[in-house]
C-alpha cells in the first residue's frame with residue numbers, strides 16, 4: 320500500500336523542525352488513532368493545523384510521560400502497596416440470575432427514606448452523629464411503608480429540600496435565603512450529610528435506581544442538588560453486546576466440574592465437594608456467607624504485592640491488538656487471579672447452598688450519593704458490613720476489547736465513560752486468544768450500581784474477585800466485590816481499579832485521582848513530576864537554537880548538524896521548555912525547539928530579545944541569538 324502522503328508530509332515537517340523520524344513515529348501513530356484519520360480524512364487538519372502544533376505538543380507530552388514513567392519506576396517498592404501498576408483485570412458472566420429461577424424470600428427493605436432514618440439513628444446511637452436530619456413526610460413514602468399502595472416507582476424526582484428535611488432542620492432553613500449552610504454527620508464520604516441549601520437548589524433523590532430489578536432498593540441522593548442525574552440503563556445482570564463469544568451450556572460442564580451428587584447445602588456436608596477444588600479443596604465462604612479470612616488475605620496480597628510470577632504475558636496480546644491491529648505492542652502482562660467457583664445448575668445442592676453467594680445477587684443496602692471530593696457520584700453502604708461480605712457484582716455490557724476501543728473512539732469528548740474492566744484474570748492459561756474471546760465489561764450505558772463505585776489507591780475497602788458460575792471457560796466470569804475490612808454504615812465503598820496513571824494508551828483517559836489515600840499513586844506521580852519541573856526551572860532547561868537570520872540554513876540542518884561531534888552549531892543557551900511552548904514556534908526567525916536529551920544548565924540573561932510572533936505570548940524569553948553570525 321502506498322504510504323499516505325499526509326503522513327510523509329508530517330514527518331517532513333517535523334524533520335524540518337529537528338525531530339527525527341523515529342521519535343515522531345509513535346506520537347504520530349497515536350494521534351492517527353486518536354483522531355481516527357483512517358475513517359475520517361478531514362481529521363488530519365487537526366494534526367496539521369498551526370504548522371503541526373498538535374503533533375509538536377503531543378511529542379513533548381509523550382517525552383515528558385516517558386521521562387516521568389522512567390523516574391517513577393525506579394524508586395517504587397512493590398511491598399508497600401504503592402507500586403501496583405497492573406492493568407485492570409476482572410471478570411464475569413452472563414445472566415446467571417436470569418437463567419436460575421431464584422425462589423427466595425425477597426427481602427425488599429423499607430423505603431429509602433426509612434433507610435436513611437435508620438442509618439441516621441444508628442449513627443446517633445453510635446454517638447457518631449451530631450445532628451440527625453433526613454426524614455420524610457411525603458405521603459407516598461408513608462403509604463408505601465404502610466403497605467397501602469405500590470412502592471413509588473423511581474423517577475427523576477426533584478424533591479425540594481423542604482419536603483425531606485425534618486423539623487429539626489426547618490429552623491435552620493429560616494436563615495436568609497442567600498446563605499448556604501451545611502449540617503453534617505461526620506466527614507463527607509464517610510458520614511451522613513444533610514444539606515439545606517439556597518432556595519434555588521433542589522435535592523436530587525431517586526428511591527430506587529434499580530427500578531425494582533434487584534432484591535433491595537438502591538436509592539440515589541445528591542445533597543448538593545447541582546448535579547445532573549446520570550443517564551444509563553440499570554441492568555442487574557451482564558448483557559452480551561455483540562461479538563463477545565460467551566458460550567453457556569450445561570454440556571460444557573464436565574461431571575467432575577460440578578457436584579451432582581450433593582444435596583441441600585454443600586457447606587454442611589462432611590467433606591467439601593468438587594466445586595471446592597478451585598479453592599484448594601476448601602470452600603471460599605464461611606457458613607455465615609462471608610469470605611474466609613485466609614482466602615481474602617491471599618487475594619489481597621496478590622493484589623497488593625503482585626510478584627513477577629503472578630503475571631503472564633501473551634504471545635500476542637488482544638489488548639494491544641485492539642489498540643493497534645497492524646503494529647501491536649508487546650504484552651504488558653496480566654495478573655493471574657484467584658477464582659471462586661460457585662455451585663451451579665448441574666450441581667445437586669439447592670439455591671440456599673452456602674456456595675452460591677454471588678449468583679443470589681445484591682442484598683446490601685447501598686446508596687448512590689454525590690461525593691464532595693470531585694469524584695462525581697459514589698456508592699455508600701447504609702448498613703454496617705462485616706469483613707468478607709459480598710457487596711455487589713460489577714455488571715455491564717460484555718464487549719470484545721476491539722468493540723470497547725471502537726466505542727471509546729466514537730464517544731464525544733464530553734461524554735463520561737465509566738472505567739471499563741478487562742476480563743483478563745485467566746488469559747495466561749490460553750494460547751493465542753481470539754478477539755471475540757478477549758472480553759471486557761463496560762457499564763457506561765448499561766450497568767448496575769457498581770458503575771458508581773469510585774477508585775481508591777491501595778487501601779480501598781472492597782476487593783474484586785473473579786467468580787466462576789455458569790461457564791468453566793475463563794474468558795467470561797463474574798467480578799464480585801467483597802469487603803476486605805469492616806465497613807461502617809454510611810461509609811463510601813471503593814475499590815482499587817488497578818489503574819496505571821501513566822498508561823496514556825488506555826482507551827479511557829486516566830482521571831485525576833482524588834481518592835485521598837495516603838498511598839495515592841497519582842498524587843505520588845504528581846509530586847515527582849512537580850519536583851522535576853522545579854528542577855527544570857532551577858537550571859536544567861532545554862537548549863534553544865537559532866539559525867542566524869542572515870543565513871540560508873534551514874533550522875533542521877542546524878539541528879541535525881548540532882548532533883554531530885564536530886558540528887559548528889552548538890547550543891549556546893537553554894530555555895525553559897514550558898516557556899518556549901507557550902510562546903509557540905517562531906519559524907520566521909528560525910527558532911526551533913530543542914531535544915530533551917540535550918538538556919543542560921540554564922544561562923543567566925538573554926543577550927538579545929526578539930519580538931514574539933504575532934498572536935503569541937509577549938514574553939522576552941531567553942531568546943538569545945544562538946547563531947554564530
Ligand SMILES: C[S@@+](CC[C@H](N)C(=O)[O-])C[C@H]1O[C@@H](n2cnc3c(N)ncnc32)[C@H](O)[C@@H]1O
Nearest residue numbers: 694695696737738770771773774830832833834
Ligand atoms: C466507575 S465510574 C465511578 C462513578 C463516577 N464517579 C460517576 O460519577 O459516575 C469511574 C469514574 O469516576 C471518577 N472517579 C472514580 N474514582 C475517582 C477518584 N478516586 N478520583 C477522581 N475521580 C474518580 C472518574 O471520572 C472515573 O472515570
